[in-house]
Structures are given as C-alpha cells and as structure tokens.
Amino acid sequence: MIAWEVPAASSQPLTNIDEDATVGVDAFSRIAPAVPIIANVIICENLFKVLTSSTGGRLQFSIFDKYLTALERAIKKMKSQSESSILSANRSSRGEKILEVEGTVTTQPVLEHVGISTWPGRLTLTDHALYFEAHRVVSYEKAKTYDLSEDLKQVIKPEVTGPWGARLFDKAVFYKSTSLSEPIVLEFPELKGHTRRDYWLAIIREILYVHRFIRKFQIKGVERNEVLSKAVLGVMRVQAIQEISTADSGHCENLLMFNLCDQLPGGDLILETLANMLSARELDQSNNSRAGGEMYAISALTMVSNLGFVFGSNSSNPNETGLVVGEIAVGKMSLLERAVKESKSSHMKVVQAQETVDGVKVDGIDTNLAVMEELLLPVMEVKKWLLSLAYWDNPWKSSVFCLVIAFILCRGWLGYALALLHIFFASFMALARFFNQGQPVDEVKVIAPPPMSTMEQLLAVQTAVSQVEQLIQDGNIFILKLRGLLLSIFPQASVQFAVTLLLVAFILVFVPCKHIAALIFLETFTRYSPPRKASTERWMRRLREWWFSIPAAPVILERDQEDKKRK
Template sequence: MTMVSRTRSMLEGLVKEGSFKWLNKKRGIFDEEIEEMEQSPSAGKNWLPELSPPANVVVRRCSKILDLSIHQLQDNFDAEASESLKHKSNYARNFLEYCCFMTLSRSIQVAGYLEDNKFRRLTFDMMVSWEFPSDDCGTYSNVDGDVTVGIEAFSRIAPAIPIVANVIVSGKIFEVLAASTTDRLHFSVYDKYLIRLERAIRKLQSQSESSLLSSLRSARREKILEVDGTVTTQPVLEHVGMSTWPGRLTLTDHALYFEALRVVSYDKAKVYDLANELQQVIRPELTGPWGTRLFDKAVFYKSISLSEPVVMEFPELKGHTRRDYWLAIIREVLFAHKFLLKYRISGLERDEVLLKAIFGILRVQALREMSLTTPLSIEPLLIFNVCDQLPGGDLILEKLANMLTLGDGDRKRTLKSGNGMYSTSALSLASELGFVFGTSSSTTSDTRLVVGEIAVGKMTPLEKAVKEARSSYENVVQAQATVDGVKVDGIDTNLAVMKELLSPVTEIWNWIILLLNWENPLKSTAFCLISTYIIYRGWIGYALAALLILFALFMILTRYIGQGTPVDQLKVVAPPPMNTMEQLLAVQNAVSQVEELIQDGNIALLKGRALLLSIFPQATEKFALALLALALVLALLPVRYIVLLTFLETSTRYSPVRRASTERWTRRFRDWWFSIPAAPVLLERVGDDKKRR
C-alpha cells in the first residue's frame, strides 16, 4: 500500500471512529481544507501525525507563504531548536509557534497586510490551533462555525504582530475585545479591531505627511499622533494665568503643540517639549470661570522651561473621557522619553521604543472607534502608562531595557535572520508603515537586530516580569477593594472607628500612666526595678527584639489556628446621626482646636526665639546654665547611664517619696515659662495691597 493510500485510510478511519466528531455537526472553519488535504494525492506529505487537524491546516498555510514544504519546516525546526523545545510533551505547540513566527515575520513585510482578509483570518486561526496543537489536547468549541479563542492564545500570537498587541498590554487588549462575549474572543470582533487599526495607521500616515507644523517637526522627523480642537463645537482651551484662548492642539512623538485660534488663522505654535528632561509635571486639573475649580476636564502641564504652568481644557457636555484620553497619550510619550533618558538608549533601540509608544496609541485609537459596550480605560492599554502604575513596573522597564541593549554578538546569537525562534520587533514594520526615524532606520539594512518579545516554547524575562507584576497588581486590587468597602462617611463615625481601632494602644498607654502615677505602688516598684536592671545591663536591644518576636509568634499562631475561619468583624457603636448644620459645627470646632494647637506651637517657638535673643535676660541666663549642665552630663557620662537616669527620673517622679518635690518643681518651671515674653512679630499684608491696586 502506498503512503498516499495509507494516509487517506488513516484520515477516513479517524472520521469513522469519531475522532473528528466535531466535523459531523456543522461546517467549521477548517473543514474544507482538511477535506482537500485528505483528497490530495500528496496527503502523506501534507499531514503531520503529531499535530491536531487545525494545527495541520495552519502549518500548511504557513508552508505555502514561506514556500517551504511542511517536512522542510519540521527539519529546520529540529535542526535549530534545543532539546527542551523538542520534548514530546510540547513538541506540537513549539513547532506550531515556530511556523507562526516565521510566517508572520514574512507576512508583515508586505505593505497593507492588515487590509488582507486572508491575513486577518490566518492570525486568528493561529490562535485557534495554538489552543489545540495536538490530538491529545481535546476538541475545540465549534458552534455554528463560530470558533473563539482565549486569553492565553491571544497573548501568545497577537504580540508577534507588534502593531496588534504587546506582551505588556496584550491581556488588557483581550479583556476589552472579549468583554461582551464571556471572556472568549470571536473572529468578528477581532476582525473589526484589525480593520480599525488599519484605519488608525492610515490616519497617522496622512497626518504625518501633511504640512501641519512641518517647519517645527522636520528636524526630528516627528510623527503626528493626534490633533484636536479643529472642530468649533469641540474646542481646546489653553489657560495661562488668567488668560484663555481656544485653539488647535497637536501631539507628536516628541512634543505637544498649541496654536491659538485668531479670526481666520492660527497663531504661531507654542511648543511644550516632552523629549528632554525638563522636570515636566502632567496631571488632571480642575477648571472653571474666574479661576474657580468646578470642572474636571483639563490637563495641567508644568516644566522648568515655562515661567508659569499651562492648563489645557477639553470641554464636553458629559464626563471627562476626552480629557482622560489626551492625558494618557501625552503621558505615554513623556514616559517613553523618560525611559530613553534613564537607560541612555539611542540608535535603533531608541526608534524601537518610540514605535512601541506609537503603536500603543494607535491601538487605543482603534479600540475607541469600535463602539464597545463597556467604558474604555486608556491607561491599562498603554505600555509606559502601565509600567508607571503597576507594582514592579520599574522591573518590567528594566527587563525591556536589557532586551533592547543586548550586545551585537548576543543579538546575533539570539535572533539569527529568519530562524523564527523569536517574534519580530516593532522596528521591522517601520518602513512598511511609512515611518522614518532620524537616521538610524534609514541607514541600517538589518532592522531585525532588535530582538522580539516572544520566544518559541519559553517565557522571556520580559514576559516573566509582566506576569509577576500582574499577579502583584491583582493583590493590590483585592486589597483596595477591602479598603473601599470599610470607608465610612462622617467625621463623627470615622472618629468612632478610629477610637475602636486604637483601643488596644489606648489600654497600653493607660496602663503605663497607671504605673508612672504610682497608683499601685507594688506594680510600679516591680516595673521600675525590672526596667532599671534591663537598662543597666544593656539589654534594651534584646528586650525590643523579644517584643518583636512575641508579635511575630502571635501573628503566626493566629494565621494557623484561625486558618479557614472568617475574620472577626470590628464592632463599632455608631454615634447618633448628625444633620448638615451639626456636621458643620463639628468641623468648625475641630478647626478651632487645630488653630489653638498651632497658636500654642507658635508661642513656644517665639518664646524660644526670645530666649536665644536675650529679650528676657534672667530667663536666658538660667536657660544657658541648664544647657551647660546638660552638655557636661552628655560629655562625661556614658549613654547607658544617661538613659538610666532619664528613666529613673521619669518613672519615680510621682512615687510617694518624690511626689511633693515634683509638684513643687513643676510649679516653679511653669512660673518661669510664663514669665518669658514672646518675640515680636510683624505681619505684612502683601496680598491686600495687590488687591487694592
């Protein structure tokens, strides 16, 4: 029996035995190609028994694009891959990834590849086959021919196309796309996303090729990422001091430009640089008429190159999504340049970093155009915004910098031209998308020297750092949820909760005061003798260590004894409800008490100033003599004895033997303190003069 007939018999037997039962229900996305492979005279050459039917179909498509036979691809993989990648347990998936990375690297070198429906379908089918690379992986869901993919498959294949996703934010992109489909991504949504992404690319190209700000942008070949304020119904307002001007706001990959609108034209653009270290501060801001702070719809910008801060307002009838979008993309460009300056990245690697920021903004623009059912949060979709917020985000940036700054020898060993063991880099797409960065991209023929973010069959250090940061972030979110759940309203209620929480500390403090006041002479004597012995022997450090050990043991015992039992809730007796007027009076009383404390503190400082300036000579002389005596004690006595004397003086102050003398000396000190005058103060009302002028 020939090889062709044996393969055909094997395929027919699999169908009869039910291994392809999913084919008997309804026509799926791979059915036609599987039947074609089955009926082909070269069926044996087109089918690998290690792979599942979907994986065989995808590998066959890859072989056609690469102009290599399936067995040639397999031979190349076996020759280049390490032994761990060729282990039987993961061979099918690793070989499939190898074919996918090779094919995608070739496919994205063609201009307009996102417009090709076959390319979009192929990338989605790669994700489907990745979930079921071999027959022992089970069967995939196929309902009315509508196959879906999960987050792991998307996060593995999509970042191999740098414009579609990135390792750092791929999970969030998937969550946005699959929000309305029970955490499974349908091809229709994925296809729409890629179409919108292609539109965003064309918009970027047309804006960057336009004459808008061409004289200012030409030196650094800046790309225009976003323009706003051109529609009269949606202006952008620039606030500088008390002046306000409508105008056009433009963001490039290096700076922010604002052109004030005059009658029929725009003024010369003001440049707010984002590429240099100018200690920029960019944050949300409140605006309103006559300097009031009413509307949360603006972006605050400040740098050392400006004499006063600038506020860009984005008016809209409802919400502040427009402002949030601009705030996020401005920060993305700023954070990207801060990353470049921190790690001193230049050349090809600098272009790669800027492309990562640009691609992130393009992805956000595509998602904003999709009319999603859930509100779109911008920051989690942008690489450098995410790293600024995530716990351990600095470690992600460190791994990214290490990946970008590999030595030339390491790069060539890591990424041989065309071997497909790594995904392609963002810079590989620059020429196809019409991007030119400075001189590095145009003069270098081999842009593939920048290593991709995904490796066949293993997690790169960057992926590991992202995974750890995401895990830590989930813990932070859970902790924050508990914090939000226990917040209560009202000053009186919060004070009641605080009082209950501090009750153990209050009890300990009351117990210490009880000992120091010698209300129970036996306990106070024992406390004084034990503490004196500890201080004399120099065991203070050991005593503190023993106290910390007791706390640790208590927590450990509580952890294991109370494991699985619900945490006891803190019971707080809520005070009677207060109306608005009572709450205002309570606030006023609290402010008055704080004011009195500040006044007392100022008086003490002014009396100290009077002592230093000898305004009251008799008091100054006594104070100077006391300082000299204290200096002699500090200079002559060891620290241990100073601590011992201080403790004995404090702990025996109200003992029966010393109580009368303590009260007498306290009275004398109070009389002396009250006799010291405060240093004079002159208040100049500068603000009142300005207001009158």
C-alpha cells in the first residue's frame, strides 16, 4: 500500500519508510481487496473511513495491524462455533456455518415475542437460517428455524417494543414470512442505545440479501459458494471492527456488501455486474491461462477454504495457484470497480442534495406555513388571474381567453397546446441556466412570523386537527348520500339522478369528445359572464337545495369484542 501511494514511474519515491508511514484511501482501495478477507471493492472505502476515523483520514500500520489481529480472532471464533455441537442436528444437511450466537450470557439476553407471549433464549445465525432456542432450566428447547435462504416473502425491519404493548424501547427486530402464522419480534435489551439490535439486524439482512441475490441470478455450484463466502467474510470484518473500534457501530450495514448495495443508488447494477463476473469466471480462467499473463486477486471462496471452512458438497479450491477471476485486475480497472465508482458518484450527489434539504428545514407550524406561502406565491398569482377571468372582472380579456380555448378544443389541438407549454418551460430553464451560469443561487426570502408560544402552537395544531376532522366528516356524508342515491333508498332523488345519468350517457355516445370538452369548458367558464350570472346563481341555489334535501344512508357503529372485554 505504501508503494501504491506513488505508483507511477515519474512519481517521487518514498525515502523514509518506517513504522509511522501512512496510506490514503486510493492505495487502500486498490490493494486491500486483493485479499478478500481484508476488504472487497464494494465496501473498501467505508472500511477505510472506519479505520481512519481517529487519524485524520490516513491509515497507520498500528491500526491496520490491530484490524488484522481482530480478524484472526473472528476467524477462530467462527471456526470454533461451526465445529461445535450447537444446532448440529439442524444444520448438518446443508453444512451450515455458524456466524454469530447471542443470548448465552444472562446479562445480555435475547427475548422472542410472539403475540403476547415472551421467551428468553439463545439466538443463532448461520449462513442459511436464523435459529431461536428457548431457555429451559438447565438446557434449551428444540430450536425454531427461520429460513433465510428460501423465497418466503420475508420482512425484516427494526421494531419498537415495551411492556403490555407499549412502544417504548427501540431495541428489537421484526420478522415476518409466509411460513409463519404470525410475525415474531426478537428483542436485544441493553441499558442505552440499540447497538446490539443494529448489529443483528445488519447481519440477518446480509444473509437474507445474499440468498435473494443467488435466487435472482440463479447462481449455482462453486459460484454460489463464492457468493456465500463474500457474505461470511463481511460478517467477519464487522466483528473485527466491533472489537477494535470504540465508535458507535450503528452503521455496520455500510461494511456489508449486500446491505450496502441495497442502499446505494445503482446498487442493483453493481450486483448485476458481480453476477456477470461470476458467470464468466470459468471462461475467463481458461482464457487467461492460455494467454499466460494477466493475474487476478484470489477469490473469496479460495480464501475461506484456506481458512478451514468447507462450503457445500461440491466446494473445492477452484485454482490452487490463486490465479482466478476476482474483483481486482492487475493493470486496469475491473467492471465491478467501475460499477462501484459510478454508484458512489451518484450516492455523493444524493448526499449533497439531502444536505440542502436538511438545511432548508425550519421548525414551527407558523414558520413552515410562511415558507409555503412564499413558495406558492407564483401559483397563487396564476390562480388569481384565472379566477379573475372566470368571474369576468374584465369582460374583454375573458372573452378573448374563452374564444381561444374553445377554438383549441373544437379543433382538437389540446395535445399541441400542452406540448407548446412543455416547450415553453424547457426553453425557460435553458435560458435561466445560460444567464445564471456562474452566478450565486437566488435565495427565497421569507418574512418570519412573530414567534408563537407553546400554548399557541398547541392551539394551532388543535385547529388543524379539527379542520381535518371536518373534511373527513364531509367526505363521509358525501359518500353516504351517494350510496343512498345509487341504492334508491330515496326514490324521488334517485329517479332524478338516474335521468341525469342517462342524459349524460346519450351525450357521450352521440357527441364527439372534443365537442364535449368544448361544451364543458364554455358552460363552466361563462357561468359568471354578464348574460348568465343571474341564472347561474339561481341554478346553483336550486342544486344546493336539492343536495341538502337528500338524507344520508344510516350508519351503525359496533364495538369489537376485544374492545368490549377491555372496557
């Protein structure tokens, strides 16, 4: 890595290489993924940020050595767990490897909630499934299996739990699948924070996502074991980072490649590139061996096999010399590296855009309303102009507008008019970019309203809730009246409504659509013109009276049996 800091022949050589030498992200990202257990192309930059969080963005050898030592301990731990008798009967058929175990220490229990029942127990994650064994007096009950490798429409997300159904503690994982009659909740209690829950949520999702990737691209054989090896190595790296890092490990999903691809923009393209590389792996190996020169990084499956883990019955070291198609190509950038680079470039744009969003957020209902009014000012001005035309405040302007729109509708030019409107907006944006290039962005200036007390804000919220409630009531009444008309609960009004519907149906059948649109526009727009204003007001009054005379269909409210029992 130190040599890669100045890789070009014209670069100045490093004269002082000692134990205090450090490396940057480019050197680490280029060299570290050559050994899959240390890093891979997708997560290497995030791993570098974690390792250098306390050293100003430069990796020191002492920290890197601690990381390698922690990796060695994580390997030994995983190896001893997989060779132990834990769940030996359940995982023997698929040769599952145990990745993590939790709940064996009484001070850090794991609680499983199913409905209103709760059991403490031991939770075990393998590379295929999740197992929970409830505690007995001196042993464990038979393990419950939650298979992550099958397509069971699983849903895994963070959950809030608490006593008697109260949602107080954000320390649990929600799991649901089609194989379960009701979802389960796995709780990881701790005094403060939710680090345990975040860690388990990330590694459970990693196993779920890797099997989704395998099913989506129909990966089989040695390539399937290679993909599983990548997920296993990712969990090992997270365990090593947790051991040496004092920072909050709540973002450990950024160190797991399948979790990260689920979040990154274009993450699906990264996985598609990875699948294509895996499918072309054997062909590339044969071509490279005949060409005799291009070298590639050792594969994840080879690395895991060398560590003593065996994947499946058909696993074998695909290339004893290590010259296999991997993620790093000597002398050029691989397709996977290009896909990751493009995705992270898009991610930076998303992050920068989100920073601007966070920067314009303001507190307070009154302040947000003031900002919204200022932003909607152009729309409100257009609305005022249209209402002025519709109410014929200036008969000359309204007449011209009415004739032009009616002519466009009668000629069937509405599509052309809308296209012209889009062209106008596109031209406006192009001109704005041309003239504002290099100029500072115009800020929206808002006059802040006087500050509101807590009581005034509560009253404003109460008023808003009352208004929303009134709107919902009006909507319910409208639907109930319409139900009464359709079911002929009120015969006289229903007959009038049915005759109107028949008349509209005949018009739709015999009159062309463009003429119907023109008639609807003329009828609506000329309502308040001087010749029609008096008759429009009279007919609108008769229509309101007719609508108010229609009773609403009856409604009966019944309490649920459980609510009755609680009361």
